[in-house]
Amino acid sequence: MTTMTQNQTMRDNSWLLTELPESVIEHDAARMPKWLADIRRSAFRQFTADGLPSAKQEKWRQINLRPIRETAFGLPADGATDVSEAEVVGHSLPFVDAVRLVFVNGRYAAELSDARAMPSGVTVQTIREALKSESTILETHLTKYVNADDDPFVSLNTALLDDGVVVHIEKNITCDTPIYLLCITTAADGPIITHPRNLIIAEDGAQATIVEDYVGTDGEVYLTNAVTELVVGEDAHLHHYLLERESDAAFNVSTLTAYHKTSSTLSSHTVLLGGALVRNNVNPIIDGEHCHSLLNGLYIGRGKQHIDNLMRVEHRKPNCESRQFYKGILTDESRGVFAGRIIVSRDAQKIDAVQSNQSLLLSEAARANSMPQLEIYADDVKCTHGATIGELDEEALFYLESRGLAEPQAKAMLVHAFAGESLERMNLPVVQEALLQMLTQRLPFTSAANV
Amino acid sequence: MTTPILEIRNLHAGIEGMDIIKGIDLTINAGEVHSIMGPNGSGKSTLAQILAGRDAYEISEGEVLYNGKDLLDMDPNVRACEGVFMAFQYPVEIPGVKMTQFLKAAVNSIREHHGKEALDAVELMGLFKEKAKLLDLPNDLMKRAVNEGFSGGEKKRAEIFQMAVLDPTFCVLDETDSGLDIDALRTVAEGVNTMRNDKRGFLVITHYQRLLDYIVPDHVHVMVDGKIVRSGGKELALELEDKGYSWVDEKLAGAAG
Numbered sequence: 141m142t143t144m145t146q147n148q149t150m151r152d153n154s155w156l157l158t159e160l161p162e163s164v165i166e167h168d169a170a171r172m173p174k175w176l177a178d179i180r181r182s183a184f185r186q187f188t189a190d191g192l193p194s195a196k197q198e199k200w201r202q203i204n205l206r207p208i209r210e211t212a213f214g215l216p217a218d219g220a221t222d223v224s225e226a227e228v229v230g231h232s233l234p235f236v237d238a239v240r241l242v243f244v245n246g247r248y249a250a251e252l253s254d255a256r257a258m259p260s261g262v263t264v265q266t267i268r269e270a271l272k273s274e275s276t277i278l279e280t281h282l283t284k285y286v287n288a289d290d291d292p293f294v295s296l297n298t299a300l301l302d303d304g305v306v307v308h309i310e311k312n313i314t315c316d317t318p319i320y321l322l323c324i325t326t327a328a329d330g331p332i333i334t335h336p337r338n339l340i341i342a343e344d345g346a347q348a349t350i351v352e353d354y355v356g357t358d359g360e361v362y363l364t365n366a367v368t369e370l371v372v373g374e375d376a377h378l379h380h381y382l383l384e385r386e387s388d389a390a391f392n393v394s395t396l397t398a399y400h401k402t403s404s405t406l407s408s409h410t411v412l413l414g415g416a417l418v419r420n421n422v423n424p425i426i427d428g429e430h431c432h433s434l435l436n437g438l439y440i441g442r443g444k445q446h447i448d449n450l451m452r453v454e455h456r457k458p459n460c461e462s463r464q465f466y467k468g469i470l471t472d473e474s475r476g477v478f479a480g481r482i483i484v485s486r487d488a489q490k491i492d493a494v495q496s497n498q499s500l501l502l503s504e505a506a507r508a509n510s511m512p513q514l515e516i517y518a519d520d521v522k523c524t525h526g527a528t529i530g531e532l533d534e535e536a537l538f539y540l541e542s543r544g545l546a547e548p549q550a551k552a553m554l555v556h557a558f559a560g561e562s563l564e565r566m567n568l569p570v571v572q573e574a575l576l577q578m579l580t581q582r583l584p585f586t587s588a589a590n591v
Numbered sequence: 592m593t594t595p596i597l598e599i600r601n602l603h604a605g606i607e608g609m610d611i612i613k614g615i616d617l618t619i620n621a622g623e624v625h626s627i628m629g630p631n632g633s634g635k636s637t638l639a640q641i642l643a644g645r646d647a648y649e650i651s652e653g654e655v656l657y658n659g660k661d662l663l664d665m666d667p668n669v670r671a672c673e674g675v676f677m678a679f680q681y682p683v684e685i686p687g688v689k690m691t692q693f694l695k696a697a698v699n700s701i702r703e704h705h706g707k708e709a710l711d712a713v714e715l716m717g718l719f720k721e722k723a724k725l726l727d728l729p730n731d732l733m734k735r736a737v738n739e740g741f742s743g744g745e746k747k748r749a750e751i752f753q754m755a756v757l758d759p760t761f762c763v764l765d766e767t768d769s770g771l772d773i774d775a776l777r778t779v780a781e782g783v784n785t786m787r788n789d790k791r792g793f794l795v796i797t798h799y800q801r802l803l804d805y806i807v808p809d810h811v812h813v814m815v816d817g818k819i820v821r822s823g824g825k826e827l828a829l830e831l832e833d834k835g836y837s838w839v840d841e842k843l844a845g846a847a848g
C-alpha cells in the first residue's frame with residue numbers, strides 16, 4: 141500500500157482545478173503505440189481547452205458539478221490493489237456462467253477475474269492486452285463513435301484511457317456466455333479518478349450480452365468517468381447492461397455510444413443506484429435501416445443524490461424503430477433529471493420512435509425534471525414522447541391496505557410494480573433478481589415487500 | 592340473542608369542509624343482511640369508504656364500533672385483518688401488481704394478525720382455485736394485474752372472489768350488482784349467499800331491487816342526503832322500486848314537484 145500512496149501523492153495536484161500535467165500523458169505515451177498516444181494528446185488538448193463544463197452549457201444546465209470541481213482527485217497507481225477475493229464475490233452479481241473481468245481502480249485484476257475459455261470467434265481482452273496483440277480492432281474503432289462535443293469528460297477519458305475491455309464477436313457468432321465487467325473502485329486513501337474505457341464490436345450477425353457493473357464502498361469519494369463504445373453490425377444483436385452501484389459519496393459519469401449498422405438490434409439497460417452525483421450519457425447512432433434500439437433505464441435516488449440522464453437518439457437512416465423507456469424513483473431529497481432528444485435526419489423517413497420518462501416521487505423534497513425533445517427533419521415519421529411525474533396512487537394504496545396489507549407493504553408493492561416494468565424488459569434473470577433485492581434494500585419501506 | 596357486529600352512532604363526516612354524512616345511526620347484528628338504497632350522491636359510497644378506513648374523509652361527530660371496538664381508530668389494514676371487507680363500487684386497476692401476488696400478501700397478512708402461520712404457495716393456490724370456482728371466475732384473471740383491463744363485470748366478480756378468499760366477518764358491498772349481467776348477478780349473489788351465516792354481517796348498497804331478490808335482506812334503509820330517512824323490511828325495497836325516492840323523502844318530493 142505504501143507505494144500506492146507515494147504514487148498518488150506524486151500525481152495528486154487538484155488537477156481538475158488547474159491543468160492535468162502533460163507529463164502524465166507523456167509518461168504513459170512511452171508504452172503505447174503512436175496512434176494511441178496521439179489520440180490521447182489531442183483529447184488532452186481538447187480537455188484543457190474546454191475545461192470542466194459550466195452550467196451555461198445546455199447539456200450541463202441541470203447538474204451542479206461543483207462537488208467534482210472542488211475535489212482534489214489523484215490518478216490511481218498501477219498494480220496496487222487491495223481488494224480481496226471475498227470482496228469481489230460480495231460485489232459480484234451471482235452469474236454461474238459468465239466470463240468475469242474484474243477491474244480495480246480502472247486496472248484489470250487478472251487474479252480476481254474469471255476469464256473462462258470463450259467460444260471460438262469471441263475475443264475478450266483488456267485494452268492493454270489488445271495493444272500488445274496483432275489485433276487492429278482498437279486502432280480501427282477506438283474513439284471513432286463517441287462524440288466529445290461539449291463533453292470534456294469524454295475528452296478526459298480519451299486523454300487518460302489506459303485500460304478497459306475490448307470485446308470482439310466475429311461474424312455470425314453467438315456468444316451465449318454473458319461478458320461481465322465488474323469495475324471496483326477503492327478510494328480509502330483519498331479521492332481518485334478512473335477512466336474505464338470499453339469497446340464492444342459485434343460483427344455482422346453476431347450476438348452477445350455485455351454487463352458493465354460499477355461498484356464501490358459507501359463513504360468513499362472517487363470519480364468514475366467511463367466511456368463505452370458499442371458497434372452493432374448488420375443483423376447483429378447486442379444486449380447491454382450498465383449497472384451503476386457506486387459508493388454513496390462517489391461521482392459517476394458514464395457515456396455510452398452505440399453505433400448501429402443495417403438491421404441491427406440493441407437492447408441497452410441502464411440502472412443507476414449509487415453515487416452522490418451521477419451523469420448518464422446515452423447516444424445511439426442509428427446509421428442503418430431496419431434497426432431496433434431499446435434503451436431501458438431505471439434510476440433510484442435517495443438521500444441527496446443527483447441523477448442526471450442525457451440521451452441523444454440519432455436516427456440517420458429510414459425505417460427504424462427506437463424505444464426509450466426511463467423510469468426514476470426518487471425519495472428523500474434526491475433529484476432525477478431526464479433530458480432526452482430524438483434527432484431524425486432529413487432522409488430518415490418512416491421512423492417509429494417512442495420516448496417516455498416516468499418519475500415516481502416518494503417524498504415531498506424529492507424532485508424530478510423531465511425534458512423530452514424531438515428534433516425532426518424528416519416528414520414521414522412517428523415519434524412520440526411523454527413524461528409523467530407523480531406520487532404513489534392514493535387509491536391503489538387504499539385498495540391494497542383495505543385488503544389487509546400494512547402501509548409499508550402496500551407502498552413497497554406499488555414501487556416494485558413501477559420498477560417491475562423496467563426489470564421485465566431485461567433478459568438476464570440473474571440481473572433481474574439481483575436488482576429486485578437491491579431495490580428492496582435501497583428504499584426505506586420496500587423491505588416490507590412480500591415479493 | 593343478538594350480537595352487534597357494527598354500531599354506527601350519530602356519524603357525521605365530510606370532505607374539505609363539505610358535509611356528506613349527516614347523522615347516521617345503524618346497528619348490524621351478526622347474521623343480518625342490511626341493504627342501503629338511495630339516490631345518486633346521497634353518501635352511500637362515502638359511508639362504505641369510511642367503514643373501510645379511507646382517510647380522505649373527516650369524521651366530525653359520532654362513532655363506529657366494530658365488535659365493540661372503536662373502528663374509526665383502526666388503520667385500514669387493521670380493519671381488514673379484523674374482518675372488515677368492502678367490495679368497491681369502482682375497483683381500482685393496479686398495473687404491475689399481480690392478482691395472486693397481492694392476494695397471497697393479503698391472506699398472509701390477515702393470518703399473521705391472528706397469529707396463524709402463513710399459507711404456502713400450494714395451499715394458497717388451492718384456496719384461490721376453490722373460490723374462483725365458486726364465483727365462476729375466468730382462470731386468466733388470476734394471472735393478470737389487479738383489475739387491470741378487467742371488464743366491468745369481471746371487476747365486480749373479482750371483488751366478491753376476494754371477499755370469499757379473505758373470509759371476512761363484516762362485508763360491505765358497494766353496488767356490486769351494477770355492471771353485472773343476469774347470469775353473473777346470480778353467480779355473485781349465490782357466492783354471497785353461501786357466505787351468509789350467523790356470524791357474519793352484510794351491508795349491501797344497491798340501486799336495484801333485483802339484487803335483493805337474490806340476496807334477501809333482513810333490513811332495508813333508505814339514505815337521502817347523508818341521512819337514513821326510512822328503514823323497513825325487504826318489502827321496502829319493492830315499494831321504493833314502485834314509487835321512487837320522492838315517496839320516502841319530502842325534500843325530494845318537493846324538488847320533483
Ligand SMILES: Nc1ncnc2c1ncn2[C@@H]1O[C@H](COP(=O)(O)OP(=O)(O)OP(=O)(O)O)[C@@H](O)[C@H]1O
Nearest residue numbers: 606611629630631632633634635636637638647680
Ligand atoms: N372524495 C370526494 N371529493 C369530493 N366530493 C366527494 C368525494 N367523495 C364523495 N363526494 C361527494 O359526496 C357526495 C356523496 O357521494 P357518494 O359517492 O357517497 O354517493 P353515492 O350515494 O355512493 O352515489 P352513487 O349512487 O352515485 O354511487 C357526492 O355529492 C359526491 O360528489
Ligand SMILES: [Mg+2]
Nearest residue numbers: 635636637680
Ligand atoms: Mg356510490
